[in-house]
Amino acid sequence: MSRTLTGPVPASTLWQAKRASPDYQKAWFSAPAILLIAAVFVIPLAIVLLQSLYREGFTLQGYEQILGSTLFWRILRTTLEITLEASLISLLLGYPVAYFISQLNRTQRAIAMIFVLLPFWTSILVKSFAFIVILGEQGIVKNLLRQLLSYELSGSMVFNRIGVMVGMVHFLIPFCVFPILNNLLAQPPELRRAALIMGASRRQVFFRVTFLLSIPAIVAAAAMTVVLSIGVFVTPALLGGRRDMMVANLIDYYTREALDWNMAAALSIMLLAVSGALIWVLSRVDNADRH
Amino acid sequence: MSTTPTGTRRATIIDRISLPLKIVAGLVFAFLVAPSLVVIPMSFSDSREIMFPPRGFSWMLYREYFAGPEWVASTIESTVVATGATALSLAAGVPVAYALVRSRLFGMAIVRVFVMMPILVPTIVFALGLYIYFARLGISGSTLSLILGHAVHNVPFVVLVVIAGLRQVNPNIEVAAQVLGASVLRTFFSVVLPMIASSILAAGLFSFLISFDEVVIAWFLSSPRTMTLPIKMYSSIQWEVSAVLSAISTLLTLLSLVICVVGVALREKEA
Numbered sequence: 125m126s127r128t129l130t131g132p133v134p135a136s137t138l139w140q141a142k143r144a145s146p147d148y149q150k151a152w153f154s155a156p157a158i159l160l161i162a163a164v165f166v167i168p169l170a171i172v173l174l175q176s177l178y179r180e181g182f183t184l185q186g187y188e189q190i191l192g193s194t195l196f197w198r199i200l201r202t203t204l205e206i207t208l209e210a211s212l213i214s215l216l217l218g219y220p221v222a223y224f225i226s227q228l229n230r231t232q233r234a235i236a237m238i239f240v241l242l243p244f245w246t247s248i249l250v251k252s253f254a255f256i257v258i259l260g261e262q263g264i265v266k267n268l269l270r271q272l273l274s275y276e277l278s279g280s281m282v283f284n285r286i287g288v289m290v291g292m293v294h295f296l297i298p299f300c301v302f303p304i305l306n307n308l309l310a311q312p313p314e315l316r317r318a319a320l321i322m323g324a325s326r327r328q329v330f331f332r333v334t335f336l337l338s339i340p341a342i343v344a345a346a347a348m349t350v351v352l353s354i355g356v357f358v359t360p361a362l363l364g365g366r367r368d369m370m371v372a373n374l375i376d377y378y379t380r381e382a383l384d385w386n387m388a389a390a391l392s393i394m395l396l397a398v399s400g401a402l403i404w405v406l407s408r409v410d411n412a413d414r415h
Numbered sequence: 416m417s418t419t420p421t422g423t424r425r426a427t428i429i430d431r432i433s434l435p436l437k438i439v440a441g442l443v444f445a446f447l448v449a450p451s452l453v454v455i456p457m458s459f460s461d462s463r464e465i466m467f468p469p470r471g472f473s474w475m476l477y478r479e480y481f482a483g484p485e486w487v488a489s490t491i492e493s494t495v496v497a498t499g500a501t502a503l504s505l506a507a508g509v510p511v512a513y514a515l516v517r518s519r520l521f522g523m524a525i526v527r528v529f530v531m532m533p534i535l536v537p538t539i540v541f542a543l544g545l546y547i548y549f550a551r552l553g554i555s556g557s558t559l560s561l562i563l564g565h566a567v568h569n570v571p572f573v574v575l576v577v578i579a580g581l582r583q584v585n586p587n588i589e590v591a592a593q594v595l596g597a598s599v600l601r602t603f604f605s606v607v608l609p610m611i612a613s614s615i616l617a618a619g620l621f622s623f624l625i626s627f628d629e630v631v632i633a634w635f636l637s638s639p640r641t642m643t644l645p646i647k648m649y650s651s652i653q654w655e656v657s658a659v660l661s662a663i664s665t666l667l668t669l670l671s672l673v674i675c676v677v678g679v680a681l682r683e684k685e686a
Contacts, residue, residue, distance in 0.1 A: 149599040150518035154526045157511035157570060160503070164567045165533055168544025175547055217443050224440035227432050234679075239444040241679065245671040246451060247628040249648040250664040254450030256656060257457065257467055264453065264467050297447060355537025357631050362652055372539040372631075379543060379635070389547070392540040399537055 175389035186390030196374070196391075200398075203354060203370040206285075210292035211349035215342060217293065218300025223334075225301070226308035244298035252362040255291055256282055287363035292353055299352060300345040307341030308334070347406040354399045371395050451668045457661040465658050476662035483659065489647040495558060496633075496643060497626035500565035504622050507566070508573030509615055513607060515574070516581040517589070534571045541568070542635040549636065556638030564636055565626040572625060573618040579682070580614025581607075617681040620674045628667070 176186055190196045225236045243251070258264045259282040269275045281287060311334065319329045357372035371391060378388035453467060461471035480486050511530055515523055533541065545564045549555040588610070592602045608615070630645045637646050644663070651657050 146593070146599060147518045147520045150514050151520045151523065151526075153510035153514035153518075153603070154523075154530075155510075157507040157530050157574075158526065160507045161530060161532065161567060161570065164545070164563050165541065168541065168548040169536065171548050171551075172540060172544040217439075217446075220436055220439045221443045224432060224436055236444070237679070238675070239447055241675045242451060242668075242672060243447045245624060245675045247645065247648075247664075247667050247671070248630060249628075249645050249652065250454060250667050251450045253648070253652055253656070253660050253664055254453045256652070257465060257661075258449065258453055260465075262466050267467070294446065294450070297443065351535065351537065355539045357539050357634070358649070362649070372537070375539055375543060376634070379546060385547060388543055392543050395537055396540050403535070 172389045172392050175385050176393045179386040183386075186386040187394075189387065190390055190394065199369055199371055199374050202368060204398075206288060206292060206356075206360070206368070206370060207350055207353045210289060210296055210353050211346055213289070213293050214296035214300045214349055215345060218297045218345065219304055219342070221297070222301045222304035222308060225305055240298050240301050243294065248295065248358050249362075251294060252291060252358060255287065255294070255363055259287055259290065282363055284365045285368055287365075288360050288368045291359040291363040292356065295356075295359065296349045296353060299348045303341045303344045303348070304338060307338045311337050343406055343409050347403055350402045350406065351399055354402070355395060454661045454664040454668065457658075458665040460658065460661070463658045465656060465661075476659050479659045480662045480666075485642075485647060486644075486659070486663070489642045489644045492558065492637075492641055493627050493644040496561045496565060497623045499558075499562035500569055500626040501619050501622040503562065503566035504569035504573045505615065505619055508570045508618065509577050509608075509611075510603070511570075512574045512577035512581060513603060516578055517586065530574055531571050533567055538568070538631045542632045545632065546635040555636070556641055558641050560636050561633060561641060561643065564632045565629055568629065568632060569622040569625055573622055576618040576621060576682070577611060577614050580611040580617075584610050613681040613684055617678045620678050620681075624671060624674045627670070 177183065179185055221240070225233055225240075228236055256263075260266075261280070263281070265281060266277055269277050281290075315333055315337075316329050319333050320326075324332065355372050356370060357376065360368045360370045361373055361376075372395070375388050375391045375395070378384045378391065457465070457467060457469045458476055459472050459474070460466075460469035461473035461475055462469075508530075511526065515527055515530075542564070545560070546555070549557075549560040554560050584607070589602050589606055592606045593599070597605070628645055629643075630649060633643045633646050634649065637643055648660060648663065651660060
């Protein structure tokens with residue numbers, strides 16, 4: 125229905141023309157998605173917000189109870205610790221991998237990407253099961269140490285913080301590699317060549333050109349890892365111990381065991397606020413960097 | 416995953432890979448694939464004891480999986496949910512991706528944020544919302560509730576993949592169709608959709624896999640009657656750590672591998 129307009133047009137038909145314009149018509153293609161997300165995403169989130177303020181009438185009790193409980197503060201600390209440590213380690217391991225892949229030729233890169241994509245697409249339950257086997261008492265790591273070095277590693281490696289960190293880092297590395305690799309591949313190689321010709325050492329080329337240009341991607345990767353890990357539920361439940369409970373596990377406890385929806389909802393809103401704040405801070409860093 | 420115009424002749428003298436970098440990358444690669452490589456040999460063990468390296472060779476654990484009524488039922492449930500969720504997320508995601516790429520209307524920036532919200536909000540918060548919402552609507556524990564939850568969860572992924580595909584298509588072809596008298600709707604169905612068919616297929620495969628493996632939403636929404644495979648696995652790991660898990664894990668790894676290779680090939684073809 126595209127109409128070509130020639131000459132002066134009366135105001136009444138201008139509005140019609142606007143409605144008939146391809147931009148306007150194409151915008152209608154958003155309708156199914158908007159409906160679905162409004163009905164099955166926005167309403168549920170609104171319900172969580174309302175539920176967090178409701179317990180036989182409007183109340184802030186849920187929030188007061190949470191802020192006053194030592195259990196909550198301990199769990200929030202654990203959550204932030206795991207989130208930040210896992211994000212940092214994943215970035216430290218993901219960056220060299222992205223850099224390595226960016227230096228390969230097309231075929232080699234496609235093969236190397238399978239090593240990143242396969243874990244990315246592997247079920248978190250498959251990974252959790254595998255890590256229980258790898259890190260367990262009769263697991264590969266302990267058995268190798270026993271047989272090769274006849275060294276008995278004291279202490280457990282799973283169902284505690286070590287297990288959680290191994291699982292989390294494994295889960296997060298691909299999310300670090302993707303944005304950083306995209307950034308490195310998009311950098312014009314001429315810049316590096318120019319720096320080299322101007323007498324920079326390879327170390328200088330990396331730190332003063334490549335790395336600086338990749339900072340926005342590092343920030344994007346950090347934002348992604350923070351959002352992903354702050355709400356993590358399966359890894360601490362399966363690979364952690366009792367003291368590695370995270371906020372998501374506490375929400376689950378209030379919903380399904382304590383049947384206190386008000387507390388569960390208030391916790392969810394606080395989790396949302398914390399993750400929103402972290403994303404906001406990281407996006408500020410990103411913007412500041414660009415100006 | 417990504418390509419550049421300068422893709423071919425990158426390995427110049429500047430870009431020689433140093434040995435320490437090779438070692439670090441190699442170790443991380445080994446760490447990344449270790450879980451997949453561990454479960455495969457274990458799945459052919461002839462004992463129920465969980466150990467590595469496994470002893471003997473047999474198909475026992477696979478037989479146990481296919482003969483277990485609960486395992487089979489949960490696999491069927493996951494297949495139904497993933498199929499339904501994929502259909503819905505494509506029906507919503509493909510058109511909105513088209514609108515986002517081709518419509519220059521001012522409001523589209525808001526629409527973009529709106530459809531991407533499900534990946535910005537922690538899944539646990541969304542899952543709790545769905546749990547309370549569906550309980551109020553009286554459809555909690557149903558297969559439909561799982562399909563709806565997973566469909567919304569998958570929309571952003573579908574949109575991202577389809578947008579990438581649409582960016583490769585020359586918009587003048589659509590203009591030509593419209594000049595020749597096709598409506599916007601007709602252009603979308605007979606011109607645009609065929610051109611991005613492989614992106615849609617890739618998005619559908621990814622969506623299927625995400626839903627098939629999804630745990631958190633399913634943990635809140637499924638009932639004993641609608642238990643999905645990941646939920647069955649979750650409780651199995653929590654309570655008994657049964658050896659059958661290695662057979663299931665191997666099959667799931669195989670599914671991931673196939674979908675990941677096919678998906679990447681489909682997107683490469685388009686690029």
